[in-house]
Amino acid sequence: MKIAIIGAGFAGLTTARHLRDFGHDVTVFEKVHDVGGVWSKTRLYPGVSTQNGKDTYCLSDFPMPKHYPEWPSGQQVQEYLNDYADAFRLKPLIRLSTPVTHAAQGPDGRWTVTFQPKGQPEQSESFDFLTICNGIFSAPAVPDFPGAGEFRAAGGTICHSSEFLDLDQARGKHVVVIGYGKSSCDVAVGLVEAAASMTVVARELIWKMPKKLGGVLNYKYLFLTRMGEGLFPYITLRGVEKFLHGAGKPVRNSMLGSVQSVITKQLKLKKLGALPRGSFERIARSTVSLVTDGFFDLVAKGRIAIKRDTAIDQLIVEGGRRFALLKTGEKIPADIVICGTGWRQEVPFLDADLQARIMDDRGNFRLYRCILPTGVRNLAFNGYNSSFFSPLSAEMGALWIASLLGGALPLPPEAEQRAATDRRLRWMEERTEGKHARGTNIIPFSMHQIDELLADMNLSIGPVQRFIEWQMPVKPGRYARVARDLHRRLDKAGAPAIKPALA
Numbered sequence: 001m002k003i004a005i006i007g008a009g010f011a012g013l014t015t016a017r018h019l020r021d022f023g024h025d026v027t028v029f030e031k032v033h034d035v036g037g038v039w040s041k042t043r044l045y046p047g048v049s050t051q052n053g054k055d056t057y058c059l060s061d062f063p064m065p066k067h068y069p070e071w072p073s074g075q076q077v078q079e080y081l082n083d084y085a086d087a088f089r090l091k092p093l094i095r096l097s098t099p100v101t102h103a104a105q106g107p108d109g110r111w112t113v114t115f116q117p118k119g120q121p122e123q124s125e126s127f128d129f130l131t132i133c134n135g136i137f138s139a140p141a142v143p144d145f146p147g148a149g150e151f152r153a154a155g156g157t158i159c160h161s162s163e164f165l166d167l168d169q170a171r172g173k174h175v176v177v178i179g180y181g182k183s184s185c186d187v188a189v190g191l192v193e194a195a196a197s198m199t200v201v202a203r204e205l206i207w208k209m210p211k212k213l214g215g216v217l218n219y220k221y222l223f224l225t226r227m228g229e230g231l232f233p234y235i236t237l238r239g240v241e242k243f244l245h246g247a248g249k250p251v252r253n254s255m256l257g258s259v260q261s262v263i264t265k266q267l268k269l270k271k272l273g274a275l276p277r278g279s280f281e282r283i284a285r286s287t288v289s290l291v292t293d294g295f296f297d298l299v300a301k302g303r304i305a306i307k308r309d310t311a312i313d314q315l316i317v318e319g320g321r322r323f324a325l326l327k328t329g330e331k332i333p334a335d336i337v338i339c340g341t342g343w344r345q346e347v348p349f350l351d352a353d354l355q356a357r358i359m360d361d362r363g364n365f366r367l368y369r370c371i372l373p374t375g376v377r378n379l380a381f382n383g384y385n386s387s388f389f390s391p392l393s394a395e396m397g398a399l400w401i402a403s404l405l406g407g408a409l410p411l412p413p414e415a416e417q418r419a420a421t422d423r424r425l426r427w428m429e430e431r432t433e434g435k436h437a438r439g440t441n442i443i444p445f446s447m448h449q450i451d452e453l454l455a456d457m458n459l460s461i462g463p464v465q466r467f468i469e470w471q472m473p474v475k476p477g478r479y480a481r482v483a484r485d486l487h488r489r490l491d492k493a494g495a496p497a498i499k500p501a502l503a
Contacts, residue, residue, distance in 0.1 A: 004029065156322045173195055
């Protein structure tokens with residue numbers, strides 16, 4: 001098949017590599033000048049680094065370099081992805097600085113993709129299949145603050161955390177960072193030395209996980225294991241999870257309570273007035289945020305001020321000086337407002353009627369297995385899930401798509417796909433208190449989602465490996481055999497390149 005892929009981040013690159021290896025003619029469209037997606041050089045704000053260690057945040061057969069630190073910087077991740085594209089000869093497949101402006105499906109199920117290379121007029125090309133890998137972090141969400149126009153006219157800056165790339169622009173300025181997630185805290189720490197003042201404004205404080213619990217135990221031994229996932233109830237409980245959320249619930253509650261106690265003491269949350277409301281269990285409602293190195297030390301020293309349980313009411317200019325007026329009535333100096341306020345999940349290049357078919361009435365993506373829009377031919381998504389193991393999840397998603405196109409993945413009837421998707425969305429809504437990123441949030445159930453993809457492909461990592469992963473962090477390298485097993489199966493079966501149901 002002739003396949004178009006939109007996006008050259010983890011999902012786009014691994015999808016291109018595997019679909020190419022299964023014999024498809026692949027073209028990747030990337031709107032910026034380099035590969036990397038969220039790790040592109042165009043989005044590397046000061047202080048950005050991975051949440052995972054390098055041993056868990058990589059593709060299965062391409063480990064990160066040994067000389068990288070345990071938590072690589074954003075620049076190092078971009079270099080890693082660039083090296084991956086070189087190592088697997090993907091560069092000839094990628095059209096950089098070529099945004100897709102429109103993708104329309106004809107009556108025959110084929111796609112006309114319209115794109116505009118930098119400095120050139122729009123062009124169009126036809127494809128048999130379209131895979132959207134632009135990701136859930138593709139469109140920055142910046143609030144429309146009252147007074148923003150006057151604030152900017154007076155020399156103030158308002159931007160998303162991914163857009164503030166130059167440390168020198170903050171030198172001697174009063175900086176206000178909106179939000180309390182990892183990107184917000186990363187930016188605050190990254191700019192604090194240059195800024196005249198640094199204030200973090202948080203509508204709600206969330207629980208954060210130190211990289212090392214008690215200064216000793218790496219957090220990956222708690223959250224990046226199957227036991228870590230099992231501490232939180234999944235849609236359907238099986239095996240040990242039934243015990244943990246049934247007769248063994250007191251044991252499970254005691255474990256989480258102990259972690260909460262250690263973190264509270266280790267980070268001095270009570271002393272700093274930074275103790276979140278509710279129990280530590282709420283850390284899993286939307287995303288698990290790691291503590292940014294040095295953040296709470298800087299709070300303790302008064303270098304970073306936290307304004308909790310509030311938000312900006314308006315931006316004002318008085319006597320040539322710029323301020324943020326908080327809903328509490330407090331007025332704080334503000335030359336630069338940096339918004340770590342999340343992302344919009346968008347596919348603006350698709351027609352409105354098609355968007356309506358792949359989303360529910362609240363704008364949630366209705367994707368079976370977070371990949372397939374039920375009832376839409378020749379279209380798939382990959383990377384549309386937030387995951388601890390997003391590289392591995394994207395790789396397994398790419399193989400799932402390859403298996404589907406190769407005729408080796410029997411799907412349930414569309415009615416069952418829709419029912420399963422709707423059930424997942426209802427569960428997500430309840431579990432995350434509505435913070436499920438339009439139906440794309442699966443943290444902390446990363447391995448559950450990967451297991452579902454493997455089960456669909458009738459491929460197994462084996463009971464021994466699963467047992468090890470209950471106690472030890474998941475290692476992507478152990479999943480390299482999935483691609484090899486799928487190749488052997490399709491080669492042996494002589495499967496058709498196009499599944500009849502999709503043609």
